[in-house]
Amino acid sequence: MSMITIVGAGPIGLQTAINLKKNGLDVDIIEEHREIGKPVQCAGLISKTGCKELGLNIEESFVNEIKGARLFSPSGIELSIKKKEPIALVVDRYKFDQAFYKKALKENIQVQLSTKLIDIRKNSLFLESHGHGELKKTGIIVGADGVSSIVRHVVAPEIQQENFVHAYQIRAKGIFNPEMVEVYFDENAKGLFAWIIPENNSIARIGLATQMNENPADNLKKFVEKKGLVLDVLDKSSAMIPIGKPMQNLVFGNTLLVGDAGFHAKATTGGGIIAGLQAAKACSDTIIAHIKNRKKLSDYNKKLSKINKELAMHWKIKSYLNSLEKQKIDDFFLKAKKAGIEEFLQEHGDMDNPSRFTGKMLRSPKLWSLLPDLLKMI
Numbered sequence: 015m016s017m018i019t020i021v022g023a024g025p026i027g028l029q030t031a032i033n034l035k036k037n038g039l040d041v042d043i044i045e046e047h048r049e050i051g052k053p054v055q056c057a058g059l060i061s062k063t064g065c066k067e068l069g070l071n072i073e074e075s076f077v078n079e080i081k082g083a084r085l086f087s088p089s090g091i092e093l094s095i096k097k098k099e100p101i102a103l104v105v106d107r108y109k110f111d112q113a114f115y116k117k118a119l120k121e122n123i124q125v126q127l128s129t130k131l132i133d134i135r136k137n138s139l140f141l142e143s144h145g146h147g148e149l150k151k152t153g154i155i156v157g158a159d160g161v162s163s164i165v166r167h168v169v170a171p172e173i174q175q176e177n178f179v180h181a182y183q184i185r186a187k188g189i190f191n192p193e194m195v196e197v198y199f200d201e202n203a204k205g206l207f208a209w210i211i212p213e214n215n216s217i218a219r220i221g222l223a224t225q226m227n228e229n230p231a232d233n234l235k236k237f238v239e240k241k242g243l244v245l246d247v248l249d250k251s252s253a254m255i256p257i258g259k260p261m262q263n264l265v266f267g268n269t270l271l272v273g274d275a276g277f278h279a280k281a282t283t284g285g286g287i288i289a290g291l292q293a294a295k296a297c298s299d300t301i302i303a304h305i306k307n308r309k310k311l312s313d314y315n316k317k318l319s320k321i322n323k324e325l326a327m328h329w330k331i332k333s334y335l336n337s338l339e340k341q342k343i344d345d346f347f348l349k350a351k352k353a354g355i356e357e358f359l360q361e362h363g364d365m366d367n368p369s370r371f372t373g374k375m376l377r378s379p380k381l382w383s384l385l386p387d388l389l390k391m392i
């Protein structure tokens with residue numbers, strides 16, 4: 015019997031395991047794929063501040079540095095926010111995940127590849143390993159099995175489809191501005207947006223996410239045609255993104271959820287790497303205190319309150335934008351541009367933590383014309 019089993023060897027599951035093992039706990043991981051980090055289903059954009067605060071070393075997976083973003087309303091009104099210094103990094107997600115895997119192996123953590131969780135009954139995990147059924151007994155289960163989490167389906171089956179969007183992304187050759195990401199609030203990307211994230215001036219990750227009842231591949235084709243982009247496609251991928259409200263409870267008996275499985279992703283952008291890694295720390299700290307000091311596993315919910323506060327704000331902003339008709343989004347862009355939002359965000363913007371600048375917005379008289387929208391958002 016294992017002390018702790020983590021389901022899913024994505025960055026969040028691996029980091030949770032590394033934290034536990036470093037504190038002397040016995041932990042193993044099961045992973046359905048035979049290679050860590052594949053298939054790649056991510057644009058790989060992460061904030062520099064998030065990396066710094068987490069002490070993340072991305073030397074092996076570094077691809078590009080980003081100085082800002084160009085945001086486009088449905089009819090093409092542009093908000094351009096560019097900082098003097100880089101604010102975000104583009105990583106190679108395969109190499110990024112592999113770096114966590116190497117760290118886990120260094121800690122002697124056993125990662126059982128080609129092993130898929132099928133079901134859970136209390137302390138028993140029903141697995142399919144290399145085509146054979148297997149039963150595994152464990153003390154604590156951590157569901158880090160991503161957006162379509164089986165662990166979450168077992169412990170919280172009530173989660174509905176409206177909490178997800180469906181994404182499709184290509185990696186393509188073309189001509190790009192290597193310093194800026196582009197974000198389009200486009201009719202083909204209802205529920206989120208379309209993006210262009212440059213790796214350099216000749217390769218970018220171009221994608222969109224849309225409501226679950228739409229076909230994101232068809233929509234991306236329409237978007238690319240509309241934009242008149244001339245592209246030579248190198249890769250394609252498709253996956254869901256969680257954009258739901260943060261879950262108030264992530265502890266179900268001996269089972270905890272973390273990362274995409276526990277909705278640790280920003281509803282405004284779908285970005286889940288930084289929030290997931292922050293939650294991984296809360297998750298492992300909780301388990302360590304439970305085993306060493308007999309603290310309750312439900313303390314995990316309290317430890318997540320700071321992360322959840324930011325995620326809830328992302329969710330409110332997204333819900334407000336989603337509630338607006340096309341014309342109203344255009345109006346909002348125009349109003350925000352006139353009020354000087356570009357200059358404000360150049361100085362105060364924070365990709366991960368809206369609470370770090372919303373207070374300043376309320377205290378900035380130039381932006382008071384946006385107050386009615388702001389109050390509805392937050």
Ligand SMILES: Cc1cc2nc3c(=O)[nH]c(=O)nc-3n(C[C@H](O)[C@H](O)[C@H](O)COP(=O)(O)OP(=O)(O)OC[C@H]3O[C@@H](n4cnc5c(N)ncnc54)[C@H](O)[C@@H]3O)c2cc1C
Binds near residue numbers: 253287
């Ligand atoms: C198109 C797209 C673009 C994105 N772009 C960004 C971005 O730019 N920046 C950002 O921060 N985030 C982005 N995200 C989100 C980001 O990819 C996720 O938030 C992140 O991968 C979450 O990590 P995780 O470890 O929780 O889950 P995952 O990385 O999904 O890892 C889960 C692991 O669990 C395994 N697993 C699943 N089910 C089982 C099972 N039953 N048994 C065993 N193993 C299982 C999977 O194989 C996988 O290895 C994007 C997502 C998509 C789809």
